[in-house]
Amino acid sequence: MRIGELARKTDVPPRMLRYYEEQGLVTPRRLDNGYREYDEYLVDRVRKIRGLLDAGIPTRIIGAILPCLGQTSAIVVDxxxxxxxxxxxxxxxxxxxxxxxxxxxxxxxxxxxxxxxxxxxxxx
Amino acid sequence: MRIGELARKTDVPPRMLRYYEEQGLVTPRRLDNGYREYDEYLVDRVRKIRGLLDAGIPTRIIGAILPCLGQTSAIVVDxxxxxxxxxxxxxxxxxxxxxxxxxxxxxxxxxxxxxxxxxxxxxx
DNA sequence: CTTGACCTTCACATGGGTGTGATAGTTGGA
DNA sequence: TCCAACTATCACACCCATGTGAAGGTCAAG
Known part of the structure; x- marks a missing residue:
């Protein structure tokens, strides 16, 4: 999906979605247009980011712990x-x-x- | 106690204690010096303020709910x-x-x- | 082909919490 | 008496999350 749809689904303005990308929290693919293309699973991730930000956790920390918060925990430890x-x-x-x-x-x-x-x- | 001692007890720098006062969250008495004089119970209050700030709650809201967080809850409802x-x-x-x-x-x-x-x- | 709703990047602004430094007054002990 | 450690106010500056607007590209529908 594109940025507008993700914004609607997560109630996070596009401005902020671009900011999260700049901070390395989400990395959408790009279409030939240059448009950002977000996978479905990023909806959850963005909601998680918002929750953590609302809880007073800065983006720097969020970026560090986010890879460890996935539901697929078994895969990652190497x-x-x-x-x-x-x-x-x-x-x-x-x-x-x-x-x-x-x-x-x-x-x-x-x-x-x-x-x-x-x-x-x-x-x- | 004066601002330095409160700062040590709460681990909140004097700068911030003055800021909380400016935001109406604490109102210390003043000595003849002009020095701020804090009562003992304010130690707890400042810790509470810090916790709420750390949890992402802005001073405006803190100021509104702080009077309702006291341990002496029975007195206040009028x-x-x-x-x-x-x-x-x-x-x-x-x-x-x-x-x-x-x-x-x-x-x-x-x-x-x-x-x-x-x-x-x-x-x- | 044009219009409108998207999207892009870039830049500047704002607000809240916090740090820091300047300048100056108070106090208590060597 | 003088120094060190407080305190006071004021101002400037910073970071971070966020808002906003300009200038322009893409695309689908009329």
Missing amino acids: DPDPGLRAMLVEQRDKMIERIAFLEQNRDALTRYIDAMDRAAATGD | DPDPGLRAMLVEQRDKMIERIAFLEQNRDALTRYIDAMDRAAATGD
């Missing part, structure tokens, strides 16, 4: 890079921290909302 | 603002999404790391 492993563990641990933190705040918000509702039901 | 409730629900739902997303990627990283380790144990 380069026993110890630095890579350390980096992955570090990023995973950061995610774990973020998750715990967000859970705390989710619960706090829930408690507050419930308190509001109770107050409204009682005092109203 | 203004039955329906817009506030909607905003809180929206932010909480975003957090829930982020959590689910991060959990997925945490698991994917874990699987990949495990696969690396298995490959290293076998092929080595």
Whole structure:
């Protein structure tokens, strides 16, 4: 598919899709036109990129971990890079921290909302 | 405590503490010097701010939800603002999404790391 | 053949979070 | 008293993700 269709499917503007390419996160083929041609599986990848960006992870890190997030995990391990492993563990641990933190705040918000509702039901 | 001590305790540079004040997230008292004086409870608050920023939440939103994240939740509900409730629900739902997303990627990283380790144990 | 909806590249701007440095006032100890 | 370590404000600059617009190529439908 071309850039416009991918933009619609992922709700990511073409400008950003080109930017992700510039950052090495997606590498679409080119038609004879020069038009970018995206394979279907890139829809998922772009959504993943957006999620990671929204979670505050910079493109540099995304580019590093993205190859390791594929559903086809069994295929990929052929380069026993110890630095890579350390980096992955570090990023995973950061995610774990973020998750715990967000859970705390989710619960706090829930408690507050419930308190509001109770107050409204009682005092109203 | 003064700004330097708070900076050490929270691992947030003074520059940023001043910035958070400018954004209305913390409001330290002032000594006769003009020096900022921070109460102890602000240590927790600053850590919370950092966590939210790291999770990709902008200061504007942080300022809006921060008063609702306190451990003393029971005290605060006196203004039955329906817009506030909607905003809180929206932010909480975003957090829930982020959590689910991060959990997925945490698991994917874990699987990949495990696969690396298995490959290293076998092929080595 | 022209029009309109796409696409290309390039460039400049903006906003938010952060770093850094200049200049100056305060404070406490050698 | 003077120095070192704070603090203050202000300003400029940076990075990164994003918006926007110009100038132009491609293509399908009328």
